Amino acid sequence: AGSAASPPSAPVAACPKHAVEPDCRFRGAAALQAAIDATPDGGTLVIRSGEYVAEGTRSTAFQDATLPSFLTISGRVITIRADEGAVLVGNPKAPSTAMTLVNADAAISGLEIRGFTYASDEDALYDGHGIFAIDSRMTIDRVRLTRISKMAVSARGDSQLIARHVTISDSHVGFWLRESSYARISHAT
Numbered sequence: 576a577g578s579a580a581s582p583p584s585a586p587v588a589a590c591p592k593h594a595v596e597p598d599c600r601f602r603g604a605a606a607l608q609a610a611i612d613a614t615p616d617g618g619t620l621v622i623r624s625g626e627y628v629a630e631g632t633r634s635t636a637f638q639d640a641t642l643p644s645f646l647t648i649s650g651r652v653i654t655i656r657a658d659e660g661a662v663l664v665g666n667p668k669a670p671s672t673a674m675t676l677v678n679a680d681a682a683i684s685g686l687e688i689r690g691f692t693y694a695s696d697e698d699a700l701y702d703g704h705g706i707f708a709i710d711s712r713m714t715i716d717r718v719r720l721t722r723i724s725k726m727a728v729s730a731r732g733d734s735q736l737i738a739r740h741v742t743i744s745d746s747h748v749g750f751w752l753r754e755s756s757y758a759r760i761s762h763a764t
Contacts, residue, residue, distance in 0.1 A: 586656070587614045591625030599623065605630045608646055616651045622686065624660035629691070632671045637709055637731065642701040644675035645691075657685035665691035665722075672704040673723075676711040676734075684716040692724040701725075705746070708734040708756075721745055730756035738763055 589610040590596050592603035601610035604627040614620045629645040636642075645663065663673050663686065673688045683706070693703030701707060703724035706715065710732040716739045720727040723746035730736045730751070736758040743749045743764070752758055 586619040586621045588621045590623040619654040622657040622661040624658040626662045628664045629666040640699045644672045646674040648679040649677040652680040654682045662687040670694045670702040674706045676708040680712040682714040687719040689721045726751040
């Protein structure tokens, strides 16, 4: 007799600080990284509508630079599904990259990322980026990136990017790929 496959886990939900939804164990911007960490490998994180101003960073070393990132996904498979009106907002008092993926496989949909900036335009910190993937697979769908000081979407190392219905405005560079990374982009503005 074979064993039955385990049912998929319920999505993890993250909400704004003062939200009243009963399914939200993680509330406020500071809890978003904890929500990512608590989402099981292969699971789904739902980000409820609201603004999440960047608080704190996690640093990732890459080549001769460091990425201080508001959110980091490392070594796992995750789906991030944002409700309409869910926005990651940069904090000018604490420059960072919005989200870094390292050896990850992530599908991100419905999210808006806005106002991420840098402390210095030429240094060994990769702050001021939108989404930065290193040796990762990433699918972004219906994602809006606005006022990103450096690159809105970066794929480095051996990354694979699929971007659909992505809007990038008032940013330094839209898509930036290096090393052996590649992208399939459709319906982008």
